[in-house]
Amino acid sequence: MNAKRILVVEDNKVVQKVIADTLKATGYEVFLAHNGATAVKQAREQEPDLVTLDIELAKDSPDDSWDGISVAGWLRRMRVGESKPALIVISGHEDPAKIVKQAADVGVYTCLTKPVDKQQLLDAVAAALK
Secondary structure (H helix, E strand, O other), X not given: OOOOEEEEEOOOHHHHHHHHHHHHXXXXXXXXXXXXXXXXXXXXXXXXXEEEEOOOOOOOOOOOXXXXXXXXXXXXXXXXXXXXXXXXXXXXXOOHHHHXXXXXXXXXXXXXXXXXXXXXXXXXXXXXXX
């Protein structure tokens, strides 16, 4: 059986490592991105089954306008007619209600808050992949 492929999009290296290590320890194949442009590139190349997305992403250039919601919207539009990855937002944003509304508008499966509980993450991933 092939391991499910998960793209972790997170600009905080410590948080990214915690999420990635938690997923890898459970047998998932994990790919990383720290900003929106890298996330889009990785999604095209790796065709993940699921993507975890931070809302606030690194800006590597002044014209970089990607955030987690815009990446989620792009992921929903990619691969027209094919299966699309499940999306989970993991955010420490100060207005969670606003994030939940924006995430729902682009088809996110669920939203988790930082600091993310490892078991809650694994439960959400397993449910989203069913």
